[in-house]
Amino acid sequence: PESAEMSTFSGDETAPFFGFLGAAAALVFSCKSFDSLLRFPDFVSLILCVSVVLMFCILCCFPDVVEFTVEIGMGAAYGTAKSGVGVASMGVMRPELVMKSIVPVVMAGVLGIYGLIIAVIISTGINPKAKSYYLFDGYAHLSSGLACGLAGLSAGMAIGIVGDAGVRANAQQPKLFVGMILILIFAEALALYGLIVGIILSSRAGQSRAE
Amino acid sequence: MSGVAVVHASSWGAALVRISPYTFSAIGIAISIGVSVLGAAWGIYITGSSLIGAAIEAPRITSKNLISVIFCEAVAIYGVIVAIILQTKLESVPSSKMYDAESLRAGYAIFASGIIVGFANLVCGLCVGIIGSSCALSDAQNSTLFVKILVIEIFGSALGLFGVIVGIIMSAQATWPTK
Numbered sequence: 001p002e003s004a005e006m007s008t009f010s011g012d013e014t015a016p017f018f019g020f021l022g023a024a025a026a027l028v029f030s031c032k033s034f035d036s037l038l039r040f041p042d043f044v045s046l047i048l049c050v051s052v053v054l055m056f057c058i059l060c061c062f063p064d065v066v067e068f069t070v071e072i073g074m075g076a077a078y079g080t081a082k083s084g085v086g087v088a089s090m091g092v093m094r095p096e097l098v099m100k101s102i103v104p105v106v107m108a109g110v111l112g113i114y115g116l117i118i119a120v121i122i123s124t125g126i127n128p129k130a131k132s133y134y135l136f137d138g139y140a141h142l143s144s145g146l147a148c149g150l151a152g153l154s155a156g157m158a159i160g161i162v163g164d165a166g167v168r169a170n171a172q173q174p175k176l177f178v179g180m181i182l183i184l185i186f187a188e189a190l191a192l193y194g195l196i197v198g199i200i201l202s203s204r205a206g207q208s209r210a211e
Numbered sequence: 212m213s214g215v216a217v218v219h220a221s222s223w224g225a226a227l228v229r230i231s232p233y234t235f236s237a238i239g240i241a242i243s244i245g246v247s248v249l250g251a252a253w254g255i256y257i258t259g260s261s262l263i264g265a266a267i268e269a270p271r272i273t274s275k276n277l278i279s280v281i282f283c284e285a286v287a288i289y290g291v292i293v294a295i296i297l298q299t300k301l302e303s304v305p306s307s308k309m310y311d312a313e314s315l316r317a318g319y320a321i322f323a324s325g326i327i328v329g330f331a332n333l334v335c336g337l338c339v340g341i342i343g344s345s346c347a348l349s350d351a352q353n354s355t356l357f358v359k360i361l362v363i364e365i366f367g368s369a370l371g372l373f374g375v376i377v378g379i380i381m382s383a384q385a386t387w388p389t390k
Contacts, residue, residue: 136303138233139233139236139237140301142241143237143238143298146237150241150242150244150246150249151244153249158253158256161260162256162259162263165260166259169263169264169266172267173268173270175273176266176267176270178273179274180263183255183259183262183263183277186280186284187252187255187256190248190251190287191248193244193291194244194248196291197295197298200298201294208303
């Protein structure tokens, strides 16, 4: 068998194509309803979400820069749905507490805003006419998006489940409102950590010195 | 020889070395923060839901048992620290050197470090969360049990630290070829 030397194919030309394809897929996936996932036990839907996203990214072997928005969308959707079900169940017996119990739903929605921030940062950074967009930049953006996305997905699940338990318990014991809010704040901070690391990573994208 | 990777055209190595080291680095950094936060979130919702449920009849346990939630949050902070360290190890190399053996090794080192930290923090967060949930439930029944079970939780949180230590040692291997 003959040996093969490395080709000089760098993949730079394909970087923006997959980035924009990822943005389109991300929007479609985040708008699609994931109600069917919620019928499975929690860990199964989690494994499904994470494996779908990781499989998509690794199979491509190219930067898919805004695919992460899928994950943020899933996180916000899960949080909203799970705690919303709790509010609805609780509201049957104590309708006056419903407006107070909207807090977990709002916090889950904020995760979507974190995803929007990173999406805008990344997509305004992909501009091959103004500045060359190398493979290094593409992968820095991929890493930024994945970091923010996985963190947002996890935080959304935590907010959903804690919010569900919290609003139901708050209906029976009013002293627990402050405790529920404190735990929800810790869960929200997780998505914030992902946002911070995402912003740091996407700022690395302009520092490529390929030649 | 400058260390260009030469492999047989028909082996699995040929496929592996054609994947850019930036792929591995990017996925490694994302896993180190993403899976750590996953572990932290998993722990927080296991502890949080048990804590809130137990506190219906015993609201006094709420403020003390928030320490279990803070232990889980620390797991996510470990992931953030290592992700920031790993991204400083990420360097851009000229495309002529991108598939050299040395830069492939740097990519694999960042990937491995990310996996080490991410999955160690995943299981640590899960462990601390389950222990924290039992801590809350038993504290609601008998308040002398809180400190005893907290000791078990401290042993559990050491797992994440082990992962961080090994990950940081591994990341020192990530040296890219200079121009």
